[in-house]
Amino acid sequence: MKLKWFAALAAAALVAGTVQAEERITYKSAKTGTSYYQMGVQLAEAIKAGTDGAAIVTLEESQGSVQNVMEVRARGGDYVFTTPPALIGLAREGKAMFEDKSDPSFNDIRALFPIPSLTMHFVMSADSGVESIADLEGKTILLGSGSFGATEGEKYIQLFGLEGKVTLSDAELSNAVAALKNGQIDGFVTASSYPAPNVIEAAASTGVKILSMTDDQVAETKRTKLVIPAGTYAGQDSDVVTTSLPVAAYATSKMSDDTAYLLTKTFWEQREAMAESAPWWGAVTPDMLELITTELHPGAIRYYEEAGVPLSDAHK
Template identity: 30%
Template structure:
């Protein structure tokens, strides 16, 4: 069954001014002269994109003259790419593997391809996106196989979480449409709450690790993180070369004393070729040179050493490329 949840909420602190629920702005702002307003589409309030994007937008707005960046709640990877393609926003956060699918017109974009996928440009990686599958000891679930006939949060429709959850379940021989008792599509904050309340048995989320929603769940419940391993892991990785195996260290979450085997990709910043070169250059420069001002744990991974890893078929924006070349970053 479907149980969509309304997105909303407020994010406190100095990033609050950068996060508005306003509609998207036009592309006119920074298309030509490098001045004006830009909108950054992020994700749901319970995930990593929204608070992290608000922090990055706040730093950009304070460091760059004549440029103001507003971070908004977004539908995450798939919906963000569609919004970028339609000119509704100028900047987005998206999983790199999903952006590669958009460019190639496969996966979620096979039936509804973008109108101008060749216009998408990468600015740089932000942090590793880690698939986390959480349940509780009380559920009796100890493996992905145990999800059969259970109630599972798969992430919002159009998100990379939903796509990856479907891929993982199918690798284990589970058809979400017929083999689960129910599928829900809440944002991850609501999904984690639903796990704790017993509304669902488990939830998928693509997030930084640790993430606050799971940390909070672990304060009131014995949390269990489900592994992806063996031939099923190899099957998932074979589907998408931009995914890789990952291990969440033991102790990342309270009570989870064993490492968690899973998969990861990159959360990447994207724009289009319409953004002028100097603005793109400055956005990338500030993001990496002033990353220490971003008050979010995921910002520790926002470093030049991994800025251009796993970009796949998406071209770098010329402004970003110029900055990386000046910094001696090796471009794949």
């Protein structure tokens, strides 16, 4: 009887030890149905596979990057979220959308690794005859509403002297491909990591032209230049020069160094495998760390130093 009791106790202790060793991470990114939510699903699967189940990532839907940053105030060391690096500086300074909302916990935010950038796409139907941004005059464009792409698209229309010269369609971006097929619009603007699902659909189902920007236009936007390689979309015979907004995965200093190291190391080791099934991961390289303008987590720094990845003083 005593032997059975001892065996049961030993088995219970072994199970308890296994549970304690397992890292549980909450990953908050974007709304369901978006490319960034899909990335979260892919990342969760990759972390589980890459750690043999030692780290389990639970995905949470988010209303956007601002909410992700704001939740740092109430979250613990298991919290990982995505946001453009620029928002971290704004949050710390209490500027723009963080006005009167600054909090000391924002100073504890630490970066782990870059993820695919938000990439601007000006997608025009082949029948529209539009070959450049300047040709948009007199055309009907769908921007959608409430998204980064909509806000950025409206800004570009103003910057490039097209305000009042294009008709903006009052419809949701989810209707863009159908509206393009039916000839209700000449084109649409979307911001997503390339290859973007709605652009893939539009290019495959109807002829489209993805517009390139000049270097002067890119400079005018004050965004990061990005090149979408030829062949990314059906019928795209040449590179497309456009703009992007870098995005990264963050934790806080509450996360242990070992956990941050494990997540960062596993991400980079699994990146190529993720890129085989989802090409947008192929655009992520260590060079993109230059676009992260705040401190990296000490655990992430340990990995990058082991891997020989150069870091800036700002990262430390």
